[in-house]
Amino acid sequence: MIVKRIFLLLYSCVVLALTAPGQQDRLKFTAVTTKEGLSSNTVNVIIKDSYGLVWFGTDDGLNKFDGNAITVYRNKPGDASSLPTNEVLSLHEDRSGNLWVGTSGGSIARYDRRKDLFTTFPAGTGVNKLGNNVIRGISSDVNGNIWIVHYAGVDILAPSTGNVTPFPLQPPNRQNAPVVSGMTIFADSKNRIWIGTSDGLWQHDVRAKKTKSFFHQPGDSLSLGSYMVNTIAEDSDGAIWIGTDNGLSRIKPGTSTFTTYRQHKGSVPNMRSVDYIYSIAFDKDDLCMGTGNGLLIRNRKTGAISQYADGGREKFGLSAFAVRNVYIDPQGTYWLGSFRGGVNKYDRNLNLFEYVQSNAFDQQGLNHPIVTAFAEGEKGKVFVGTEGGLSLFDRETKLFQTIPLNSKRKDAEIKLSVLSLVMSQHKRLAVGTYADGLFLVDPVTKSYRQLLKGTNKGDLNANDIFCMKEDRAGNLWVGTNGEGINVLNAAGEVTVRYTPRPVAANDSLLPLNGYIRDILEDKEGAIWIATHGGGIARLQVATGRFTIYHTLNSMLPNDKIQTLLEDRQGAIWAGTHGGGIAIFQRKTGQFTVLSEKDGLQNNTVRKIIEDPTGRKWISLNTGISSIAPGSQKISNYNYPNGVQRSNFMHGAGLRLSDGDIFFGGLEGFNYFKPSSFTKNNTVPEVLFTDLVVSNQSVAPLQAGRF
Structure with missing residues (x-):
C-alpha cells in the first residue's frame, strides 16, 4: 500500500508538470566538448575547486577549465609524476585545498598545484597499499583523513603519514556474503560518512566511531530501494537522498526506513524511464538527478518534475541522453557530465537567445x-x-x-x-x-x-x-x-x-x-x-x-535607412546602413547619432524593436545590441x-x-x-595562473621568490 501511494504521488506530480509546461521557463544549456578542447566527450565527474577552477574527469584524461581555456592532464609513460592513468572516475578537494584524483586502474593521485604534478598512492598487497586500483569515490572526514571507495571496499588514507587503514564493509549476519564493491561516498553536515556499495548503504559516525548498515529487502517497501547505491546527497533540511539502479530513496530522519520513488517507462506520456540514477545534486529545493535518460529535476516542496533529455529540436537542450554526473557550484551554475556528449552547462547569468x-x-x-x-x-x-x-x-x-x-x-x-x-x-x-x-x-x-x-x-x-x-x-x-x-x-x-x-x-x-x-x-x-x-x-x-x-539638412549620418521605430516617448529612431542609429529630436528637427564609438557593435542596423520596459533591441549586420532607456547604455550579444x-x-x-x-x-x-534576461552582478575573483617574461613562463621558487 505504501509503495502504491508513493508512486501515485509521483505520478500526479509528473502529470502536473507535463500538462503545464508554460509555468516555468526551461533551463538552457551550452556544451563544452572536444571542439572546445575537452580531451574526451565522456565525462564521469566534475568539481569546482576553491580557486574557482572547474575540473572534468573524463575517460581519457583530466581537464582543468579556467573559464577561458582547457588544460589537459594525461598519463605520460615512464613519468611517475604524471596522471597514473587516463580514465578518471572521481575527484575531491580536501580541507587543505589538495585535489585528489581517483582513476580506473591507476589508483589515486594527489595533485601538487605548485609543481603541477601528481603523487600516486598505489594499490597492492603490501603495507599502506590500497585494496584496489579502481577508485569510485573520494571524501574527507572531520579529522582530515581521506576516505577512498574502490571495487574491493573502502580504505582510509592519512595524508600526513601515508598510512592506509582498511574500513570493513562486511554485512552483519551475512558472514558468507561476497565482498561488496564500493560505488560512492559522501560526508554529510553532521560529519557522518555515507558509503554506497553494490549491496547496500553504510553510515559511519567518525566521532562516535559507530557504523550502521542499510539493505534492500525484497518485499519490504520501507527498505532501501535497491541493492546498488550509485550516489548520495543531502538536502537543506538534512535529509539524505540515495540514487540507486532502481529509483530514488530518501531515508526518513531519525529512522532506518526509506521512502522510494520510481518512474517507469510509459507510466506518464512523454516521460522517459529514469529509474537508474547516476548522480544527485541540490539547487535549493530542486533535486537534480543525472539519469540514463537525461536530467530530472524534482522540486521537494511542490513535487513538480521536469525532464531534460537529448536536445532534438531544442538548440539549448542536452547534448547526450545519459547524464553521469551533476555538479552545482556555489554560484548556482549547473555542470553536467555526460556519456559521449561532453559537458553541459546551465549558467543563470548567461543570457541565451x-x-x-x-x-x-x-x-x-x-x-x-x-x-x-x-x-x-x-x-x-x-x-x-x-x-x-x-x-x-x-x-x-x-x-x-x-x-x-x-x-x-x-x-x-x-x-x-x-x-x-x-x-x-x-x-x-x-x-x-x-x-x-x-x-x-x-x-x-x-x-x-x-x-x-x-x-x-x-x-x-x-x-x-x-x-x-x-x-x-x-x-x-x-x-x-x-x-x-x-x-x-x-x-x-x-x-x-x-x-x-x-x-x-x-x-x-x-x-x-x-x-x-x-x-x-x-x-x-x-x-x-x-x-x-x-x-x-x-x-x-x-x-x-x-x-x-x-x-x-538634418545631420542624418546616412541616407540609406533600413528601419524606423517610434518609442514610448514619441522619439523616432532610424537604423542606417553603415551610419549607426539616428534619433530624431523634434524640437530641433535634427538627428543625434549612436554608433560603434558609443558601444554599438556594428553600424549597419537591420531592425530596431522596443520592449515593454522601453529597452531597444537592435539586430545588426553582426550580432544583437540592446540600449537601456534613459541612460542609453549599450549591451552587446x-x-x-x-x-x-x-x-x-x-x-x-x-x-x-x-x-x-x-x-x-x-x-x-x-x-x-526580454523579461527573462538578467544582469550579472557577480564580480569574479582574479586568479593568476601564469607569469610570462619574454614569452617564457616563470615559475616561483620554493621560498616564494622568482
Missing part, C-alpha cells in the same frame, strides 16, 4: 536558411517568411507547417521568395514577395488573392514588396523597390500610389527615390518613410505635404549568447503580443523573451 536553423533533411523544420519576415498568428504561433516560402512556426513543438502559395505570374519560381509580412487588424495576412507581388491570405482557410504589377488602376506598380505597414485606419502601406508606395484599403483595393514617376489617375508624386525600406505611422498619424539612398520622408496624409530629412554568426536581414524582426522578440538572418532566426 533561442536559435532556429534550417535543415534540408527535416521536413517539419525551417524551409530555408535566409529568414526575411515574421507575423504573429493565433495561439502564439508565428508566420515565418523566407527565401523558400511561407510557413507557420509552433514555439511549443518547434515544428513548422508549410503554407503553400502559388504565383500566377508567368515564369514564376516554384517557391516564393518572401520579403515582408503583416497581419492585419481583421486577421488577414499580407505577404510581400520578391518578383511575385502581394498575396492576401486567410490564415484559417489558407485561401489567398494575389496582386501583381499592372496598368490598371487597381494594380500594383511593382512586384518587389520590401516592406509593409498597416495604419490605424486599416489601410495597408506597401513599400516597393523603386516604385514607391502602394496604399490598399481594408478591402485590399489599391487606392493611391506614391511614386517618383506618377502616370495613373491614382498616382501621387513621391518627392524622393522610390526604394522603400520601412514605413512607420507615428502617434500623430503622420507616415514616416525610410528609403535606400534618399533619406527619410514624413508625410502628413491629410494635406499630402512631405518633409524630407537627409544628410545635408554574440555567438556565446546563442546569436547566429551570420548577418541579420533588413527588416526581419517582430515583437509578439506576449513580449517575445524575433530577428531573422542569413542562417535562420533568433528569438527571446
